[in-house]
Amino acid sequence: MxxxxxxxxxxxxxxxxxxxxxxxxxxxxxxxxxxxxxxxxxxxxxxxxxxxxxxxxxxxxxxxAKEDLLDGIVQHFTGEALKTAQAVRAAAKGGALDRFNAFLAETNRWKVQQGAQLKFFIDMMLRPGNEMLSHRITASVDAIALPVLHDIISHGVDEGAFDVPDINLVAGTIIAMSHDRRKALQSAVQTAQEGDIAEATTRLNDRMTAEAALMDRMLGLPQGSILLSKPSDYRLMLEAIVHA
Amino acid sequence: MxxxxxxxxxxxxxxxxxxxxxxxxxxxxxxxxxxxxxxxxxxxxxxxxxxxxxxxxxxxxxxxAKEDLLDGIVQHFTGEALKTAQAVRAAAKGGALDRFNAFLAETNRWKVQQGAQLKFFIDMMLRPGNEMLSHRITASVDAIALPVLHDIISHGVDEGAFDVPDINLVAGTIIAMSHDRRKALQSAVQTAQEGDIAEATTRLNDRMTAEAALMDRMLGLPQGSILLSKPSDYRLMLEAIVHA
DNA sequence: CACCTACATACCGACCGTCGGTTTGTATGA
DNA sequence: TCATACAAACCGACGGTCGGTATGTAGGTG
The missing domain is CATH 1.10.10.60 (Homeodomain-like)
Structure with a gap:
């Protein structure tokens, strides 16, 4: 500075x-x-x-101390995520698969709505020198998302709807996969900002489709159970980001 | 200090x-x-x-600058990883599945051999204030491991042995899963140091078994294809760590 | 008035990186 | 063989910045 x-x-x-x-x-x-x-x-x-x-x-x-600011920011940030996650859990009805799909759809909806802020966070987290911020936010998000996911999967297993080798492992791996998505998202945003929104939408949608297919496999579901492919949503999201 | x-x-x-x-x-x-x-x-x-x-x-x-030290350390650290990875690639023969299993076995053998140093690195990476170190090392390891994994999987797909939704996604997710293993490993080491090596070995082996099962699914393989369960290896590794 | 809390200012010590200068090795040539 | 010249390794004092502290002050409340 x-x-x-x-x-x-x-x-x-x-x-x-x-x-x-x-x-x-x-x-x-x-x-x-x-x-x-x-x-x-x-x-x-x-x-x-x-x-x-x-x-x-x-x-x-x-x-x-200066680090206190970090804690405050992280708490504020993950507090928002928590609110959404809790709202989703409360709203979701039906079987474990339905609940999970509702959870995922709401997360997507939230991301579309956030738009610009989302890009802001992604850029920030991938900016050199922000490793500490990024790490702490990731850890906090994990702390919030893990129990939620664990619960959903665990119910699914009890219902006989899901079949997993290890609940914690699958929950953790799904979250890790979604963290890893940041890079792909950033690259898609890059493409979108260069004007090729169609290409960016396609790439993002492909990624999400693949993630859904992987989740199907991890959860022991027939292909096509987990629903993540919503090109229209992704297009909206990218447009919101570009026009910010 | x-x-x-x-x-x-x-x-x-x-x-x-x-x-x-x-x-x-x-x-x-x-x-x-x-x-x-x-x-x-x-x-x-x-x-x-x-x-x-x-x-x-x-x-x-x-x-x-001080940061130059970081780069030097990271390069040295990942240089070791690179050597192992390359040796493994060169040594591996047979089909894609065999090659992958050889890769995994060698990685395990390396970890057993490293023993004490491994624990040192894990503790270090999970120590507060080392987020930057941890982040950069992880990134460097990714940069090395990703193309190797991509290559192995890609060959497997060409052979018709593997079936994945997206090669990059699966490779990245497998690596992310293995990074996530650090916490589990540390907790197992903790247990081992408290004397209960049998319990620690069991927990670690369970985790690896689950990881293998998940990999089977991600790669579209019949269950039991990926081999990671080697209780004797894990016991040796934990003992090496404890006696350090 | 007494007292607490929100806030301001002057100041301290620690630390990173720079800079001019010194020592040590090495190539060159007579 | 030895003197000369140049380059590379090395030194330690110093400047500027920054996080954090000590001390003082205004305004509200009982």
């Missing part, structure tokens, strides 16, 4: 008192945007201070 | 000239042991200097 920036509020650098939670969230927002944009190491506490419009003392009144 | 250490070579702190490669390797070794033991952020350049017995100027003659 070397942005020689001089925010000169004409006359009043008056401090303005805020409620602790409010101030905390305010600082966290400022920090998040900076970290996501420039990377962990390239953003200094001072940068966060100016962005948030607070002094060092004020900052250290609410946080104990 | 606060290890107040005073290595007092009785009389002669004479600097001794070394060949560039030798000196580089020397520094790299010192840095690696320190980083692995204490974590990336907790080791300063000064620590590396004292450990390697060189001055700051000398250091920056061979390296341009």
């Amino acid at each position: 070397n942005t020689t920036e001089q925010k000169q509020e004409s006359s009043a650098p008056k401090r303005q008192r805020m409620a602790p939670d409010e101030r905390r969230a305010h600082i966290l927002n400022a920090a998040q945007s900076l970290f996501f944009a420039h990377g962990w190491d390239n953003v200094t506490i001072a940068d966060v201070l100016t962005q948030a419009g607070i002094s060092k003392g004020g900052f250290y009144h609410h946080f104990t | 606060n290890t107040t250490e005073q290595k007092q070579e009785s009389s002669a702190p004479k600097r001794q000239r070394m060949a560039p490669d030798e000196r580089r390797a020397h520094i790299l070794n010192a840095a690696q042991s320190l980083f692995f033991a204490h974590g990336w952020d907790n080791v300063t350049i000064a620590d590396v200097l004292t450990q390697a017995g060189i001055s700051k100027g000398g250091f920056y003659h061979h390296f341009t």
Whole structure:
């Protein structure tokens, strides 16, 4: 960070008192945007201070260290994921397969809706210097998604609908596969931004179709049980990302 | 790092000239042991200097920044992996399935042989503050392992022996699964160190058996094709780790 | 007034990387 | 063989930056 920036509020650098939670969230927002944009190491506490419009003392009144910002950001990030996951679980009815497909469809819907933010996160996570951010967010998402998936699979096994060698292994592997998707997604976004949205949609859809087929096999289901191929959704998603 | 250490070579702190490669390797070794033991952020350049017995100027003659050490370490680390992978590829004969099983067996043999070092690496990679190390090493290993796996699978598909939805996806997912194994391995090592080697061996073998079954499915093979269950090997490995 | 909390400012120590200079090896040529 | 010249290895003090602390102050509340 070397942005020689001089925010000169004409006359009043008056401090303005805020409620602790409010101030905390305010600082966290400022920090998040900076970290996501420039990377962990390239953003200094001072940068966060100016962005948030607070002094060092004020900052250290609410946080104990730079790393605290990380925890705050990760919690906020995974909190959103948690909300969605829980809503989906509550809404899903029917057999284990139906529930799983509902879960996947909702996740997709959420991703389409997020659009721009999604790309933002992906770019951020793949940016050099953001390994720590990326790692922690991944770990937190795992912590949330694993039990949910485990539960769904476990119910499926009990029903006799699924047949897996090991529930934890399959759940973990599915999640790992979805993490690995980030690179493919980024490359598709790249293609889309270069104008070839059709090609990007195709590639993304192919990937998702293959993932669905792999999940079928992992869960011991007949081919075509898991539904992930929704070209229209992916096209919408890519368009949302490009027009952001 | 606060290890107040005073290595007092009785009389002669004479600097001794070394060949560039030798000196580089020397520094790299010192840095690696320190980083692995204490974590990336907790080791300063000064620590590396004292450990390697060189001055700051000398250091920056061979390296341009602290991060250069990372690259050096990662290259050294993955160089070993590369050697093994290449040896395996050269040695493997027969059909695609045989070649793959040979590949897996050799990897296992290598792990048994490494023993203590393996545990060292696992602990290091799971230690907080080592996210960057861990991430880069994982990425490098991926870069080496992916084309090898892709090649093996691709040959298998050509032979009609394998049947996969997408070669890259399956290769990536298998590797992701094996990365995910680290946590399970660490927990097994924990159990083994607490004395219950039998239990640890069982758990590890169960995991590997499940992984083999999953691979069978991913590759479109009849169950029992991929061979990973070798309790004796795992017992040896755990014993080697415990007695280190 | 007493007191607590939100916030500000001055300051500290640690650390990374630079720079001018010194030592040591090695090629060259008479 | 030995002097000369050049290159490469090496040194250690210093500057600037950054995370974190110590100390002070304003405003609200009882």
